[in-house]
Structures are given as structure tokens and as C-alpha cells.
Amino acid sequence: xxxxxxxxxxxxxxxxxxxxxxxxxxxxxxxxxxxxxxxxxxxxxxxxxxxxxxxxxxxxxxxxxxxxxxxxxxxxxxxxxxxxxxxxxxxxxxxxxxxxxxxxxxxxxxxxxxxxxxxxxxxxxxxxxxxxxxxxxxxxxxxxxxxxxxxxxxxxxxxxxxxxxxxxxxxxxxxxxxxxxxxxxxxxxxxxxxxxxxxxxxxxxxxxxxxxxxxxxxxxxxxxxxxxxxxxxxxxxxxxxxxxxxxxxxxxxxxxxxxxxxxxxxxxxxxxxxxxxxxxxxxxxxxxxxxxxxxxxxxxxxxxxxxxxxxxxxxxxxxxxxxxxxxxxxxxxxxxxxxxx
Amino acid sequence: xxxxxxxxxxxxxxxxxxxxxxxxxxxxxxxxxxxxxxxxxxxxxxxxxxxxxxxxxxxxxxxxxxxxxxxxxxxxxxxxxxxxxxxxxxxxxxxxxxxxxxxxxxxxxxxxxxxxxxxxxxxxxxxxxxxxxxxxxxxxxxxxxxxxxxxxxxxxxxxxxxxxxxxxxxxxxxxxxxxxxxxxxxxxxxxxxxxxxxxxxxxxxxxxxxxxxxxxxxxxxxxxxxxxxxxxxxxxxxxxxxxxxxxxxxxxxxxxxxxxxxxxxxxxxxxxxxxxxxxxxxxxxxxxxxxxxxxxxxxxxxxxxxxxxxxxxxxxxxxxxxxxxxxxxxxxxxxxxxxxx
Numbered sequence: 001x002x003x004x005x006x007x008x009x010x011x012x013x014x015x016x017x018x019x020x021x022x023x024x025x026x027x028x029x030x031x032x033x034x035x036x037x038x039x040x041x042x043x044x045x046x047x048x049x050x051x052x053x054x055x056x057x058x059x060x061x062x063x064x065x066x067x068x069x070x071x072x073x074x075x076x077x078x079x080x081x082x083x084x085x086x087x088x089x090x091x092x093x094x095x096x097x098x099x100x101x102x103x104x105x106x107x108x109x110x111x112x113x114x115x116x117x118x119x120x121x122x123x124x125x126x127x128x129x130x131x132x133x134x135x136x137x138x139x140x141x142x143x144x145x146x147x148x149x150x151x152x153x154x155x156x157x158x159x160x161x162x163x164x165x166x167x168x169x170x171x172x173x174x175x176x177x178x179x180x181x182x183x184x185x186x187x188x189x190x191x192x193x194x195x196x197x198x199x200x201x202x203x204x205x206x207x208x209x210x211x212x213x214x215x216x217x218x219x220x221x222x223x224x225x226x227x228x229x230x231x232x233x234x235x236x237x238x239x240x241x242x243x244x245x246x247x248x249x250x251x252x253x254x255x256x257x258x259x260x261x262x263x264x265x266x267x268x269x270x271x272x273x274x275x276x277x278x279x280x281x282x283x284x285x286x287x288x289x290x291x292x293x294x295x296x297x298x299x300x301x302x303x304x305x306x307x308x309x310x311x312x313x314x315x316x317x318x319x320x321x322x323x324x325x326x327x328x329x330x331x332x333x334x335x336x337x338x339x340x341x
Numbered sequence: 342x343x344x345x346x347x348x349x350x351x352x353x354x355x356x357x358x359x360x361x362x363x364x365x366x367x368x369x370x371x372x373x374x375x376x377x378x379x380x381x382x383x384x385x386x387x388x389x390x391x392x393x394x395x396x397x398x399x400x401x402x403x404x405x406x407x408x409x410x411x412x413x414x415x416x417x418x419x420x421x422x423x424x425x426x427x428x429x430x431x432x433x434x435x436x437x438x439x440x441x442x443x444x445x446x447x448x449x450x451x452x453x454x455x456x457x458x459x460x461x462x463x464x465x466x467x468x469x470x471x472x473x474x475x476x477x478x479x480x481x482x483x484x485x486x487x488x489x490x491x492x493x494x495x496x497x498x499x500x501x502x503x504x505x506x507x508x509x510x511x512x513x514x515x516x517x518x519x520x521x522x523x524x525x526x527x528x529x530x531x532x533x534x535x536x537x538x539x540x541x542x543x544x545x546x547x548x549x550x551x552x553x554x555x556x557x558x559x560x561x562x563x564x565x566x567x568x569x570x571x572x573x574x575x576x577x578x579x580x581x582x583x584x585x586x587x588x589x590x591x592x593x594x595x596x597x598x599x600x601x602x603x604x605x606x607x608x609x610x611x612x613x614x615x616x617x618x619x620x621x622x623x624x625x626x627x628x629x630x631x632x633x634x635x636x637x638x639x640x641x642x643x644x645x646x647x648x649x650x651x652x653x654x655x656x657x658x659x660x661x662x663x664x665x666x667x668x669x670x671x672x673x674x675x676x677x678x679x680x681x682x
Contacts, residue, residue, distance in 0.1 A: 038391040038392055038393035038424045038425055038427070038428050038430065038488075039391065039392045039393070040389050040390065040391055040392075040428070040490070040495050041389060041390040041391075041392065042389055042390070042492075043384045043389075043390055045386060048381050048382060048383055048384075049381065049382040049383070049384055049390075049434075049487075050379040050380070050381055050382075051379055051380045051381075051382065051434065051436055051469060051470060051487070052379035052380070052436075052470065053436045053438050053470060053471060053472050053485065054472060055438050055440065055472050055474055055483075057440055057474050057475070057476050058477075059476075059477050060474060060475050060476060060477070061474075083379045084379060086379070087379050087381070089379065093390075093392065095392055095393075095394045095485050097394050097396050097438070097483045097485075099396065099398055099479075099481055128392060129392060129393065129394060130394060131394050131395060131396050131483075133396055133398050133401060133402075134398070134401050135398050135400075135401060135478070135479045135481065136399075136400050136401070136478055136479045137476070137477055137478010137479045138440075138476045138477045138478045138479070140440055140476065140481065142396075142438045142472075142483050144394065144436050144438075144485040146390075146392070146487070147379075149381070151383075154381050
């Protein structure tokens, strides 16, 4: 195998730049590509720019034996796409910054580029530039993604009001369960029955299309992606919106596989549902009058979507009501990369 | 000392976000700050966006005993600012992505943030978001910087024509000499006489102000920053513009200190002048009729600026003419992070 060190920075970059999306033809707004000192882009008039960045660090966010190449590139893109979905923005331009050891396989980087380009391309976004550097120790892949959103239309964490409904997409907790099962396997294979959980962790799909369609209905008052876990991210919304929230246990989406994983991991199901996870799903505040419209839209796009509670006027108070009416508080602790992991 | 690991990701981020630029009051175009999933920004009408990214990796680009905290943050910002200067763009919005070990001092990160904010703020740009993650092994600091430039007015590598003059700012080679002297000291102190060279390497100032003023004169046909070294970056311009270049040795800026450093390092002076370096200076193609105007502007802004040759019609041919008329070819090899370092 030729290594990145043998091939050299410029040749590796040249090969990475040659990767083209399999779907083309859409308007990209790129005036000047990724070769110059900087890329040039043409924003559409009357739009604001939304910008986010996310990074995958070896040993911290992934291990090579679990994910690399195309899948890792796609994973990086989806993490960034999810942040833009949470603002209802249209993804457009990405920069990728890579730090790898000299002995890295250049083909793996080309595959990574391809995975990122395909994931972005599915939403009309493109890589416009980047940076490749040698590192010692843990490798890392950072992406910055810009998108556009109609002026004043971006969803934020602030804006939810008492009485708004709390909605979640997908099956929160699955990614965290998948990660824990993979860690518990200690480098061995993860049992096939957990494949949907591991996939939720390693191959998530950001809710970009759904978010854009939902935004057009104008019933969303606040949104966040739950990549820190439901409890932590709900706490962010409550803080920014200066309200509280009450979740109905009975309304929460059933997830038999997650319940089995909780048993296998000897964890309470709720620790998986509400605790630190890595789900690129959305939590939304919805105007009550828009409930049916939102549910119909989700059904038509085949997006799992559940109303699981409502926002309340008691600032900072997060609580759950069990099926028998018992109320318990929810702690808003999130995933801390320096403490866990 | 409290460590980042003890303080936790969210508290460190909170402290970093509290840093404010000492100079305020300028219009920032930030609709929503760095707290949400993504930042929101308002581009000006009729402008294109320019985007660049640059990263500093421990052991590869710096060592903690030479630079850290505020100086490292400023260095990171200047590297990115320089790429925008090379396009004559106005810097506006930055994202910062940081990977540090758990035992890192949080105050050092706050200082780094302050250094970056001050360097960006000097040109009216701001940090709008970022990411903090734990890493094992080498630490890294990545910045993505966006700027704006009037439609169609960005300088690129392409556009230089045969007959255009070749200009350089500053004293190319100084940063590379400073880095080599620091490396040669093997962790010890670098002799005070080399301070201006070490400063060129560790505390560069991007030519943003000069670039914007020069762009207003409309005499520049191509530009690049010479952070890979003069020869490598000139090769990029010649390739993109499909022309050649001829440098006159006699026109090159005198630099007695660089010559002394060459002796001390037992390197040919030309290896420092033209070879791999880290100078955040500009190389420009200038229309001959604009020469005096450009020189006068540089003088008024106190920017060292020299016409050192001209572009030729022989595509890809880079050569030098010595004072006695001897012509020798210049090789366009640049700094390769995987081979050197």
C-alpha cells in the first residue's frame, strides 16, 4: 500500500479534488472552486447564511475498525447537515479539514471525500475547499458547512412558547445504544440483532428534507438536533426560550429493540432514551393548531414523528408524567467529550 | 491548575464565548451568535463569499514551548486572514474547531480565543461559532474564515498575463528561517539577534488592509499568498494563468539578517528566499501601467513592496536572471506537511 506520506500532500489533495458527485446538474453557486487560496461562492439574495462545524476525532468519536473511508465521510457530512436541518436551512458549501498520520492510505481519503460529497450532494451541497495536514497521534476530520435560509425564517432554540407541543423525530436513544454496544464488544463483532442501533450511530441521515418541508408550513417555533441527547438538548431549548417542558411517557415512541439493548447493557431504558446519545434527529416545538398538518407531512415523507409532550410556563422545569400520573424531574446533563468517552 | 477535563466541555465553551473584542462598534452582520446549532449571518448584497480554512497541528506546525494561548490564536487567525487577503476579500465570519487533551489549561483556551478575536477584530471580522473536543496525541486548532468581495472583483491565481510585473510584499524567507532556527535550537532559547525572523514565523500579520487598498486601484491581475514558499506559490500562479515568470536577482529585496541566518544554518540564501517557508506575504501580478500607483500606495501604508521580475509567455517556465545576466531555472517544489516537518 502506498501511504499518504509517500504520495505527498499535493498529490493526495489532487486525487481528493477529482472526486465528483454522482448526481450533478444542480445550481451550486460556486464561482471559484477548491484550488485557489479560498473558494468563491454566490449567495442568493434575501437569504441569511447559516454556518456550523463538526469534527470526528479518532478514539473519541470513532475507531477505524468500526468506520472509515466512505462511511466516515458520510457520517461527518450528516453531523453537519443535521445542524443545518435544525435551523431549517438549505445546505450549500462545505470545507473539510483533515489531519492524518503519514502512514494513512490515500485511497481511504479519496473514499472519505466521496462519502462526504455524496451525502452533501443528496441535498445539493458541495465541498468547496479544504486542508490536509499531517498529525501525530489521533487523526481527525473536521467539516464546516454553510447553508442559506430565507431572512428571518431560521429555526432557533429560542421561540418556543408555553402550550407549544414537543415533537421528536426518529427513535431517540438508538445511536447511543449502538455506540455502547460497540464499545462493549471490545473490538469484536457486534451481534447482528443490534445492526439497526449501530446503523443509527454510524450511518445516520440528517432530517434536512423534512425540516425544509416542515419550515414551509410555518408551525415550528423552536428546534434543535438531539446530538447531545434528548434531555441535554431539551434543556438548551428551555433555557433559550425561557420555558419548561413536560413529557408524557405514554406518548413516547415504542422501541422494543432499544428496550432489549437496555437489558443487554444493564442500563435503565430511560438512560438510553434521554441520556447522552448521538442521534441526528430533531426535537421541535410545534404550534398546537399545526399538529395534524405536521403529522401528515411526516407520514407522507415516511419520517417517524411523535408528539411526546408540551412546553410549560415554568422556566427551566423539565419533568415527565408516567402512565399512572406520577411526575418526576428530568436532569439536563449532556454528553461531555472530556468526561465521558 | 484546573484542567479542561475537570472543568468540562460546556463550562470551557461558556468561558471562551465570553471573550469580547476590545474594539467594538463595527457592523458585524451576525444575526444569531455562536450558541445555537449554527450561526446566522447576513451577507451584503452584490458580494460574493470567499471561504478558506487553515489548521495548526502540534508538533507539525508549532510546539507549545514556542507558542501557545493568545499568540497561537492570533497566528491561526492571521493564516486564514492571509488567504482572504490574497483574494482581496473583506474578512467577516470565523468558525473555530479545537481538539485538546483533557489536561489542557482552560485559561490557555480562553487566551487563544482572545488572540484570535483580536486579530480578526482588527479587520472587522468575528468568531461566530465553533467546536471543542477532546483528543489524544497531537492537539489541533482549525479555523474557517469567510469574507466578502465585490462581485467579479476577487483576485485569483489565474489572470496574470505575459508582461505583467511580479511583485512581492515583505521579506520572503524570513518565516522559514525563523522556524529552522527555532528547530535547530532543539528546545533551547533562540538567540535574540534572530528575533525578527522568529517573529515573522510566529507573529505574522496578514496583508488584508494593503490588499483591499490595492484592489481598489484595479491594477492586480493575479495574487497568491506565499505560505508554501515563493517558488511553490509562483508555480501555482504560472500554472493557473498558463504563463511563465522571470525573476531578477538584483531586484530582490536586500535582507542582511536573512543572509546571516543562511550562513548560520549552512543553507544557500536562495533556499531560504525561494524554498519552503511560512510567510504570510503576497505575490502579485501587476499591470505595468499601475506600477507607480501601487508602489506609492505601499509606501503610504508602510508595506515593503518590490517589483522583482515579470511574467512571460512561456507557460510553466520559471527562471532567474543573475546580476551578470546568467539565467537559471527555478524548481516549484513546495512545503509538504507529510514529507518535511
